[in-house]
Amino acid sequence: MTAISARSARRFAVVGAGLAGLACARTLAQAGHAVTVFEAEATVGGRMATRASPFGDFDVGAQYFTVRDARFAQALEATAADVTRRWSANAVRVLDPEGRVIEAALPAREPHWVAMPTMRALPERWAAPLLASGQLLLGTRVTALQPDALGTARWQLHTEGAAGATHVHAGFDAVMLALPAWQARTLLSLSEQTKPLSALLAGVEVAPCWTLAVAFPNAMQPGLQTLGPQWNAARSTHHRAAWLARESSKPGRSGIERWTIQASAAWSQEHAQDDAERVIAKLLKAFAEVTGIRATPAWVEAVLWRQAQTIKPLGRSHVWDAGRQLGLCGDWCLGHRVEDAFLSGLELALQLA
Structure with a gap:
């Protein structure tokens, strides 16, 4: 993959550190983008548990x-x-x-x-570089997704961590939700700006x-x-x-x-x-x-x-809304195999990298 210039590098948030999220995050990071991964659980891997x-x-x-x-x-x-x-x-x-x-x-x-x-062990292997560089935040649940207060062309994520501690992470050019379909739909439904994407998941x-x-x-x-x-x-x-x-x-x-x-x-x-x-x-x-x-x-x-x-899968490898700068990926896009999760995250990242 060809490295990008510092000027064209973008800042991405990936929500979910299952295999889809990790495939997406590592591909974007390898392309030279700044990536932060948010995972609600204390470990990575999702259903590779x-x-x-x-x-x-x-x-x-x-x-x-x-x-x-x-x-x-x-x-x-x-x-x-x-x-x-x-x-x-x-x-x-x-x-x-x-x-x-x-x-x-x-x-x-x-x-x-x-x-x-x-x-x-497989998701842990792929997560290790992200964790070592501080790009992976474990035990950090995203509770809301909103336009950035300092610039509506970007996004900010509201999170909850240990002992209920809350934080706002701002300045993201785009957000990728690598969550189970029902969790992605719930999160998207909380904001008027993201509700239209939530409807896409109704048939899954x-x-x-x-x-x-x-x-x-x-x-x-x-x-x-x-x-x-x-x-x-x-x-x-x-x-x-x-x-x-x-x-x-x-x-x-x-x-x-x-x-x-x-x-x-x-x-x-x-x-x-x-x-x-x-x-x-x-x-x-x-x-x-x-x-x-x-x-x-x-x-x-x-x-x-x-x-x-x-x-009943979504029927395509991922969702990318260029207007909102929001993406969705997960095994449920294609099926339920481990490889489906990997391909979904990979293809979403490749569309942007």
Whole structure:
């Protein structure tokens, strides 16, 4: 990418440090622009999330990623080859409600990749230069987006940080919202100047997902064979459990037997208001029915992602409103794959860089 002159460099705000936001921010920064990234959480990565347990970590968000676009492949090879590995998922299988393999429904084979030691390692790698240079503000939630008080051609962001501390960050030439669709829509709806962009997201549909993490440390005892089936990952037509993965089979992970179960979109929607205890009981039953593992786990946790799987995407890689100098990106623009998030952020940045 050709470097730009100091005179043509611009100041950008990127709201959200998931993969889309990081892809957008790093591309703009590499082009010579001044970039500030605002992230409400204490960590980066969005749904490339990790939960720690006494028995090892769990990828409770994105389970793996595939690589279909040459630009994504190039970025991984150039910057993250040492923290990504191919995961031999033991031929991802499709199961019927009784746990029987439906051979005719096996999907087309393509490599499955994971980051090490957890999926969050990839966004952490891409965030590191931004964090080191002070361009990434963690634990900083953007509460309002308004024209700059000193010049309406620019933007100012109102933020809230630790212990409710508030701050106004001003002087941005343009703002990129790399947020889940519902969060972007909510933020845009707060201001008369940005409401029209909010309407663009009305047709985007994203389903929730209950995720269950379970650990069986006793399976490591001498003489006790690995619990359950011989496969390490499966798509299931069970009405509750849509995806199951043996976390301990992924490269760079602890060998303690651990599984992640993701509920179906329909079941998650129906039970989005349930408490975690009830969800745990129901998903443990589904887990036992699909895998045959009926042992009581030593550790279990349920996580609800209220926006997880895109049912109806925007239908284009990003949104750029040149008149308002506002952009939108996220996996929901194209789908729900990890690569979709990367491409959305990249293509928004390339339009401006």
